[in-house]
Amino acid sequence: MATGCPMMTATKISDHPCFGGDHSKAGRIHLPVAPGCNIKCGFCERRFDCVNESRPGVTSRVLTPEQALARVRLVKRHMEMKGGAELKVVGIAGPGDPLDNPKTFSAFDLVRKEFPEMKLCLSTNGLLLPQSVNKIIAAGVTSLTITMNALTPQTGAKVYEWVRHEGKKLKGEEGAAILLHNQLEGLRLATAAGLIVKINHVYIPEINDHETLELAIKVRELGAQMMNITPVIPVGMFRDVIPPTALTMDMVRNQAELILSQARHCKQCRADAAGVVGQDIDLEMLEGGK
Numbered sequence: 001m002a003t004g005c006p007m008m009t010a011t012k013i014s015d016h017p018c019f020g021g022d023h024s025k026a027g028r029i030h031l032p033v034a035p036g037c038n039i040k041c042g043f044c045e046r047r048f049d050c051v052n053e054s055r056p057g058v059t060s061r062v063l064t065p066e067q068a069l070a071r072v073r074l075v076k077r078h079m080e081m082k083g084g085a086e087l088k089v090v091g092i093a094g095p096g097d098p099l100d101n102p103k104t105f106s107a108f109d110l111v112r113k114e115f116p117e118m119k120l121c122l123s124t125n126g127l128l129l130p131q132s133v134n135k136i137i138a139a140g141v142t143s144l145t146i147t148m149n150a151l152t153p154q155t156g157a158k159v160y161e162w163v164r165h166e167g168k169k170l171k172g173e174e175g176a177a178i179l180l181h182n183q184l185e186g187l188r189l190a191t192a193a194g195l196i197v198k199i200n201h202v203y204i205p206e207i208n209d210h211e212t213l214e215l216a217i218k219v220r221e222l223g224a225q226m227m228n229i230t231p232v233i234p235v236g237m238f239r240d241v242i243p244p245t246a247l248t249m250d251m252v253r254n255q256a257e258l259i260l261s262q263a264r265h266c267k268q269c270r271a272d273a274a275g276v277v278g279q280d281i282d283l284e285m286l287e288g289g290k
């Protein structure tokens, strides 16, 4: 198991607000260039026209790579003028799966040419990860988040409605097994290639909660450096689920922390979040309601 140089890793993590860096100094922007998704999580309701809801999968609009670059320019300048935190990280986290959308790499390419100092970050469900690791490295991405909500096909069949693989929509355990295999293999390849990897896990009481700690052990073995356990938001297929209490989340994270470092600050940001985590910039206002 190779996880890259420990010194390099420490430096990169301290610059990234979502990988243990200083929230008050490092800003981030999510570029919503990736609308399509190749799986369907039961709790996912993506919205592309929403300004007042704050959760993953939501954006006020989908951008082209060129529009995304213009937004990076604008947000960077705005943060410089305001003082305090600087824009340090440019990430692509949907609203769908970035690896299922070629515009992800076009956007990274444009950003990297104009702002080579920015840390690039990507979030994926992992289905296309094994075949994409080389491309991710070539794009200059240094940190990766893989969302894994099951450790067995049986549980995966309850969490995922379908998985699109080689042109076919696979339901139940068949689709979940392929997704799980690719997530684990992709994680192994990504850490071996030197990427810093965080595992996101949506905690769904009575659905996948019995696998959370085993998942932490498994992903640690494969080189993941951090885990981020977030409570399910009751939407979609899980609209009637009672989300875990803050106390339950604390207990689960405390147990998981004994296995793998936990990112406890996560605010479950939108696919177009910009600024300092928890104090997002009003993009409608900044962009003049375009």
Ligand code: SF4
Residues within 6 Å of the ligand: 037, 038, 039, 040, 041, 043, 044, 045, 046, 057, 094, 095, 096, 097, 124, 125
């Ligand atoms: Fe939604 Fe993300 Fe799941 Fe795709 S991977 S269905 S965008 S939550």
Ligand code: SF4
Residues within 6 Å of the ligand: 017, 018, 028, 265, 266, 267, 268, 269, 270, 273, 277
């Ligand atoms: Fe950071 Fe969580 Fe927001 Fe992603 S969703 S930018 S990990 S706080």
